[in-house]
Amino acid sequence: MSLGSSLYNLVFKRTSTFALTCAVSVLFFERTFDLASEKIFDKVNEGKLWKDIKHRYE
Known part of the structure; x- marks a missing residue:
């Protein structure tokens, strides 16, 4: 079983999946x-930024 076939069967085969x-x-x-x-x-x-200079103004 190839990767493409496995991917199709797991993901693409059903619309809901x-x-x-x-x-x-x-x-x-x-x-x-x-x-x-x-x-x-x-x-x-x-x-x-404020988080970098906040300590100066507290």
Whole structure:
């Protein structure tokens, strides 16, 4: 049994399984993309954000 045949039988054969796989994949991608974007933003703006300078004003 080839990889393509196995993938078809597990995911693409039934519409409900395909839709569930799409939904789970989208949720995983969205969360990963959000975390990566936030890390990049924090790194680029390091020292300028409130969480970095809050101790000066307390």
